[in-house]
Amino acid sequence: MTATLTTVPEIPTAIAPDRAPRRRRPGLALLAWLGRTLAVTVPVFLLATLVTFLLGAFSGLSPAGQLLGDAATPDDVARVNAQLGLDRPVLVQYVDWLGHVVRGDLGTSWLNGVGVAEQIGQRLEVSLSVAGFALVIGVVAGTALGVLAAVRQGSWIDRAVTVFCTLISTLPPFVVSIGLIVVFCVLFPLFPSAGYVSPTEDLSAWITLITLPAIALSLDAVSDIARQLRTGLVAAQRENYVVGLVVRGLPPRRILLRHVLRNGSGPALSVLGLRVPMLIGGAVVTESIFGMAGFGRFAADGAVRGDVPVVQGTLVVAIVVVLLFNLLVNAALVRLRPAAQRGL
Amino acid sequence: MRPRLSSVLRHRVGAVSVTFLVLVAVLAVIGPWLAPYDPLQQNQDALLQGPSPDHLLGTDNLGRDELSRLLAGSRLSLLAALEAGVVGLVLGTVPGLLSVYLGRVFEWATLRVMDAFVTLPFLVFAVAMTALLGNGLTQAMLAVGILVSPAFYRVTRAAAFPVAGSQYVEAARLTGAPAWFVLARHVWPKVLPAVAVTTAATLGSSLVIVSSLTFLGIGIRPPEPTWGGMLATSLEYLFQRPTAPLAPALLVILTVGACNGLADTLRDVSGVRAPSLRKEKARAAA
Numbered sequence: 001m002t003a004t005l006t007t008v009p010e011i012p013t014a015i016a017p018d019r020a021p022r023r024r025r026p027g028l029a030l031l032a033w034l035g036r037t038l039a040v041t042v043p044v045f046l047l048a049t050l051v052t053f054l055l056g057a058f059s060g061l062s063p064a065g066q067l068l069g070d071a072a073t074p075d076d077v078a079r080v081n082a083q084l085g086l087d088r089p090v091l092v093q094y095v096d097w098l099g100h101v102v103r104g105d106l107g108t109s110w111l112n113g114v115g116v117a118e119q120i121g122q123r124l125e126v127s128l129s130v131a132g133f134a135l136v137i138g139v140v141a142g143t144a145l146g147v148l149a150a151v152r153q154g155s156w157i158d159r160a161v162t163v164f165c166t167l168i169s170t171l172p173p174f175v176v177s178i179g180l181i182v183v184f185c186v187l188f189p190l191f192p193s194a195g196y197v198s199p200t201e202d203l204s205a206w207i208t209l210i211t212l213p214a215i216a217l218s219l220d221a222v223s224d225i226a227r228q229l230r231t232g233l234v235a236a237q238r239e240n241y242v243v244g245l246v247v248r249g250l251p252p253r254r255i256l257l258r259h260v261l262r263n264g265s266g267p268a269l270s271v272l273g274l275r276v277p278m279l280i281g282g283a284v285v286t287e288s289i290f291g292m293a294g295f296g297r298f299a300a301d302g303a304v305r306g307d308v309p310v311v312q313g314t315l316v317v318a319i320v321v322v323l324l325f326n327l328l329v330n331a332a333l334v335r336l337r338p339a340a341q342r343g344l
Numbered sequence: 345m346r347p348r349l350s351s352v353l354r355h356r357v358g359a360v361s362v363t364f365l366v367l368v369a370v371l372a373v374i375g376p377w378l379a380p381y382d383p384l385q386q387n388q389d390a391l392l393q394g395p396s397p398d399h400l401l402g403t404d405n406l407g408r409d410e411l412s413r414l415l416a417g418s419r420l421s422l423l424a425a426l427e428a429g430v431v432g433l434v435l436g437t438v439p440g441l442l443s444v445y446l447g448r449v450f451e452w453a454t455l456r457v458m459d460a461f462v463t464l465p466f467l468v469f470a471v472a473m474t475a476l477l478g479n480g481l482t483q484a485m486l487a488v489g490i491l492v493s494p495a496f497y498r499v500t501r502a503a504a505f506p507v508a509g510s511q512y513v514e515a516a517r518l519t520g521a522p523a524w525f526v527l528a529r530h531v532w533p534k535v536l537p538a539v540a541v542t543t544a545a546t547l548g549s550s551l552v553i554v555s556s557l558t559f560l561g562i563g564i565r566p567p568e569p570t571w572g573g574m575l576a577t578s579l580e581y582l583f584q585r586p587t588a589p590l591a592p593a594l595l596v597i598l599t600v601g602a603c604n605g606l607a608d609t610l611r612d613v614s615g616v617r618a619p620s621l622r623k624e625k626a627r628a629a630a
Contacts, residue, residue: 040459047460055472170601172552174559174572175593178579186586274462281467285556289579296468300560303471311472318465326463 033334041323049101052315053094056308097312106313111305116313119298124317126196126294129206130286131279133214135221138275142225146268149226150233151256161230165223173282177216177289184212194291213286220282221275228268236264262336269336273329280318351613358609361602368599372422375415383408383416383569394585401591404574405581413569414591420564421554421571422599424481428550429543431489436496437539441527443501444508458494466491466553474563481554481563488553492546499538507534537614541607548603555596571596 081087085096100107106116149161185193191212192205199206236242237260245255283296295314302310352358371378381399386406393403401410436458443451466488473487474480507513507530516526557563558572571592578588 040456043456044459044463047456048463051460051464055477059477166604170548170604171597172555172600174556174575175589175596178575178589178593181579182582182586182589186582277463277465280465284467284471285560288560299468300471300562303474304562315464315468315472318468319463322463322465 037327037330041327045319045323046098048319049098049316050094052312052319053097054090055315056312057090057093059306059308101316106316107309109302109310110307116309119310120295120313120317123293123295123298125198126292127280127283127287127296129196129199129210130213130217130292130294131283133210134217134279135272137214137218138221138225139272141218142222142268143229145222145226146229147233147256147261149230150237150264153234153237158230161226165226168219169223171219173216173219174285174289176219177213177286180212180216181289196292196294209290209292213290213292216286217279217282220278221272224271224275225268228271229265232264232267233260234264236260239263265336266333269329269333273326276325277318277322280321348613352606352609355609355612357605358613361605361609364598364602365606368418368595368602369422371415372418375418379409379412379415381409381412383412384567385409394587402585402588404577404588410574410588410591413574414571414595417569417571417574417592418595420481420568421551421558424485424554424563425547425550427482427485428488428492428553429547431486432492432496432546432550433539433543435490436493436498437500437535440497440500441504441531441535443497444504444531445523445527454497458497461491462494464491467556470553470557471560471562474557481557484557484563485550485554488550492550495542495546496539499542500535503535503538504531507531537610541610541614544603544607544610548600548607551596551600551603 078087085093088096097107104117106120108115109119145161145165149158152158181193184191191208193212196209197205242255242260245259246252280296283294284300285296286292287294287297288300295317299311299314299318302314349362353362386408387403393399395402399409399411401414403409404413439454443454469491470484470487474484477483513526513530516530521529555570555572555575558570559576561573561576564570564573574592575589575596578585578592581588
């Protein structure tokens with residue numbers, strides 16, 4: 001008895017100094033996560049912007065030709081290029097350009113001399129409305145379908161959802177757009193087929209105008225989220241802790257919403273992050289079909305006209321949006337399932 | 345397991361997909377001889393007609409025969425998609441294989457490059473590259489090929505990683521087999537099924553992008569017929585002929601669907617699992 005009493009206190013002292021530093025404080029863990037994330041994000045940003053810049057630099061297009069017209073002599077072109085600093089080494093130009101980009105200065109359009117950042121800012125509302133609405137449709141419909149299929153696993157509902165998702169994932173956004181226009185604008189004129197109105201001017205007109213393009217843009221996201229969520233939920237339902245919760249007598253709804261959904265939504269969230277570049281790309285097509293003066297259309301028009309600063313500016317904004325969204329998704333993953341922290 | 349044509353054809357989806365793809369490919373090759381009219385020939389007496397015995401799919405706004413244009417457009421669309429697929433295959437698979445062999449620095453560098461490619465939005469980048477490097481589908485498809493290469497890179501790495509550390513590879517090296525021989529003889533067969541699945545899926549998504557670009561009028565000269573271009577024209581005259589988009593749209597959807605069906609069947613047959621992005625990154629960080 002006395003022997004055991006004397007030996008007991010020794011055990012914690014032997015373990016304690018070893019254990020104490022290992023326990024992570026939440027603030028420190030967050031900092032470490034932030035550091036790891038930045039170590040990945042910053043090189044990617046630099047590389048993507050370098051590609052963007054080199055694309056313009058090697059295009060052989062120059063503002064001199066566009067400003068001076070056909071009558072320009074080689075001397076004139078050289079003079080304009082020197083004025084704009086285009087005769088310097090490419091890497092020097094890149095660093096200079098990146099310095100401006102970081103401060104939010106995307107240069108000015110070669111064609112009309114208006115600031116690129118300013119023009120993008122004017123058009124961003126259109127694209128954010130449509131892409132945002134598409135994302136909402138994708139998350140809501142995708143979650144509903146995915147949960148439904150997982151809950152009714154193996155039934156005809158499950159199979160119907162799978163078939164539906166496979167079907168809509170093969171439909172390209174521009175084909176869906178045309179289909180929606182044919183059905184809802186030509187055959188049954190319920191929706192306007194083109195244009196955009198700011199929500200501050202007319203809220204109901206805004207909703208009806210962005211509905212069709214948002215649906216066309218969202219189908220990919222709906223099918224992806226539904227499929228990933230179903231897989232994730234089915235896998236999570238088989239875990240031992242779910243059996244434990246059932247044994248403890250928790251209602252099925254609570255198990256699903258509180259525990260299974262939380263653990264099974266990881267893959268769906270990751271996919272959501274990968275969807276954003278496609279949403280931006282899809283916007284190029286849908287905006288031109290539905291006659292909206294948005295970000296995607298601006299990028300396409302700039303590219304067709306050979307307006308290099310516009311092309312570079314739109315690409316940079318797209319890259320930043322994608323990276324920011326990926327960061328958000330990663331942060332959400334960590335919040336949902338602390339284990340995800342280890343895998344970034 | 346190595347995917348064989350016979351085992352693909354035993355699946356219903358696989359058989360239908362392969363049959364359809366072969367049919368489209370044959371039509372793309374011999375289409376110009378089958379076409380009832382010259383796809384560029386205009387006819388002022390037959391504008392925007394519906395389907396009739398003379399013009400099985402009707403005519404467009406310049407009186408050109410839709411069926412002939414559809415057949416002529418197949419070749420361009422399929423070739424462009426194929427080009428993107430091949431570029432992606434080469435640019436993704438080669439560094440994917442090498443990253444397993446050349447050590448940490450190469451691995452880290454290629455992973456970052458691939459991450460950067462994933463960040464660039466497909467269509468915006470393709471549009472930019474076409475416009476800046478010359479208005480042609482070849483340039484656009486080069487861009488698309490670059491952007492799909494991360495998919496190939498990831499599946500190749502995921503498949504090659506376990507093989508590279510296996511005992512028979514070690515044994516082969518010990519007997520003095522050169523690296524290229526080990527790669528070709530031992531690693532490549534294990535990587536092939538995953539790459540085949542990705543190739544099929546990539547062809548489908550490339551076709552969507554080709555059609556989107558030609559739909560926007562990028563990468564083609566106007567009279568040249570393409571599936572996307574025909575859809576764009578049909579959209580302008582939608583109120584006169586609401587059924588006009590049907591044929592080109594169906595052709596795009598079915599071909600893309602057949603590519604996806606083939607990819608799914610290949611995946612089932614060879615037991616390839618799509619590598620998860622997170623696992624891949626965790627492995628790189630470890």
